[in-house]
Amino acid sequence: MVAVAGVLLLLALVSVADFQEAVDTECCADAATDAAADAAADDAQNTDENELELDVELEAACPELSGQIIGGRPSSIQRHPYQVSMVLNGNSFCGGFIISPDYVVTAAHCVQNTSPAAIRLRVGSTRRDSGGRIVRVASVIVHPQYGRPQFDNDIAVLRLARPLTFNANIRAIKLPQPRQPVPLVRLTVTGWGLTAVGGRRIPRIMMEANVPVVPHWLCRLSYGQSLTSNMFCGGHFLIGGVSSCQGDSGGPAVFRDTAFGVVSFARGCALPLSPTVFTNIASLRNWIRDNTGI
Template identity: 45%
Template structure:
């Protein structure tokens, strides 16, 4: 009976802290964030550290129509993957995509020929958050521009195993700007049942969560959307959404690349 009371108290406390109806895509800073340089940040994506493109050569950044910012990752010489919510009604000619630099305003510009979001994205809400971007010309690979491997369909994640996420997203909730230099953070995979307890109105089997569930302090934030979560040299997730940035009981949510609806979509459009 005592154990049951403890569980009930913890459950009530969690749902007092986290409203499952208060969501925010971890992306889309305003154009002012992009045009005006950020204030210096210390070594913290949220709770992370300064990183080098040498460690994440698949990482790209892009601006759409000079209005919002997202990340993405190279998977072949002709294709880049990002989040579906970064690719809605996008004219490819308005995309300025950069690769090969630690600094988001530098790097090689890669022209985009086609932007293809998953046709069933956001049905149900936030689900199948994936898009494929086709390049105008084959990407010329270098030491700092390389593809990342993709998992086999149906690959299962082990609870509490570690994943790496990189990006130029804000380093804390409510920050007025995004960093110039790439950052990364290593976080654990949150057991599905824990994530479901928070995001039960939207979480599907095409998603998984990562972060320090109880303590918070690490995760993705605005500007990181579309970036890859990497484990064992494979991109296993796409930064999708979350409640705030690194909050307690509010892990980051990722689109599961190995989930059949997402993996099949990628294969259909890339051949990978």
């Protein structure tokens, strides 16, 4: 009883923190509109042209989508060849992951109301600002029930303008079977978000962190009815300290070469009693199959 009372007290203390709502992307949508014409003229872009500005100020990108991997470590594309960096209007703003030569999965809040012509994906590089290849997006397919209820069905698939050629640094990751349970293990999350709470600059090098899956019933103590069956949580529930947040949104949560989750949202970053919430891919696996054939 003492332990339960302590948990409830801590929940009351952190309840004043607002959700970092992953659904509000108006700044990015406006930027996408402005960038669409420029992007169309930029068809011949390659890794030697128009490299991203180093250490982009978060205010120059979209604050709503600027999150972090907290308590992680440097990684590489050789370890995670499915990881991609999404670029909008010259700035890294979300992650995604390759599921076939033609398709990339990301979070719906990253691309909702965004023109495909405004998006570029950097594949095959440990760095978010150079190397690898820049590829174009032909179409954006957002889950039709995204945000109903709020935060739910936070998933989208991007069809690429041209198929990828796989190599050691560019490769698809497997997906779980429909309704396959999320294992209660440590999942690996990757991305290029901030590495410290309150930081202002995003790293050049891919980071990764291992986050333990939180049982659904326990995560309900933190997020209540906002946590649906299409979601699961990951992080150190009581102490925080290791986390991804929505700036790494769209990136995968992986166990044994299978992507079980998509980074979606959280209350704060690496806070106690506020684990990261992931879209449960297995719950939406049939939707992915229907829209990609995979």
